[in-house]
Amino acid sequence: MSNKEIQMQRMWQYFVDATTEIIEQKGIDNVTIREIATKAGYNSATIYNYFQEVSHLIFFAALKYLNKFIDELPEYMEKGDTPLDKYLLSWESFCKHSFEEPEIYNAIFLADLGENPEELLKHYYNVYQSDLYGEVTEDIKTILTDYNLSTRSRNALDQSVQEGVLSEEEAAVINERTVLIWQGMLITVLNNRRHLNANAATNKTMQHINEIVNDYRLVK
Structure with missing residues (x-):
């Protein structure tokens, strides 16, 4: 350098x-x-x-707050016996942290950052190498380094497809609906449309996500 x-x-x-x-x-x-x-x-x-703009600075600063989620995630996912269990557990942990700090997660995943937000994330981890956590599994690394919510948790679903638990189409639908449910709840929490604390918002969101996953399981 x-x-x-x-x-x-x-x-x-x-x-x-x-x-x-x-x-x-x-x-x-x-x-x-x-x-x-x-x-x-x-x-x-x-x-x-x-x-280029203040939203980029807020985005970079907000990423530091993901460390609490990152620290918890490996142990959290170890509770799962199957890839689909791990998918649900990763979302449970993500919901818990995001609803505790909705402004932070909105700045990272929903705020308008202009073009190429993926490049912003790549640049962040180039500067803050210590935040990448080298000793993590591939599925967790994907969650940490993929800005797009629609792809960041697909690894576990893809494994479920390979095992015959889900079809490709079902995995895509589960992923899309899960992301939309989380986005809707985060916006609801941010706008104070319902009086839900972080725990209640997490439970309500995970209730919907679990119902979606169970509806599409080929192997019950």
Whole structure:
């Protein structure tokens, strides 16, 4: 890595770390370019040399909060005996954490980031190598490094297809409906449309997801 690349990476981290501090101190809704610049000790114009818009900084800062989910996930999935069990357990863990911090997960998975959000995620893990967790199974690594919710949990479903538990079409339907249910619940929680705490939202979401999976099992 050249000196210029090292300097760019260092500056990039300054601004992301400043954004993280603002989220912790004032909440994600109060993150602005001016606040980030002040916290990092630079002017606002400098930030645009490294980031296209504030949503990208919020996205990068929010990714740090996924560590709680990442830490729990391997042990959580070990409770499952089959790939389909592991699929359900991964979603249960994901729901629990996302409904506890809906603004964070909205910033990562639902907010408008413009073009190529996958490239943003790739860049994040290039800078924060320690957050990739080298000692994880392939299915968990896919969950951690795939921005698209429609593909991040397909590994377990694909294994279920190979085992004859699901057909290709059924796996696709389960995946699509699961994502849509989670998205709907997260938006409901964010907009205070129903008075549900994180535990109640998780239980309600997983009730629907379990019903969907059980409806499509070929082997009961």
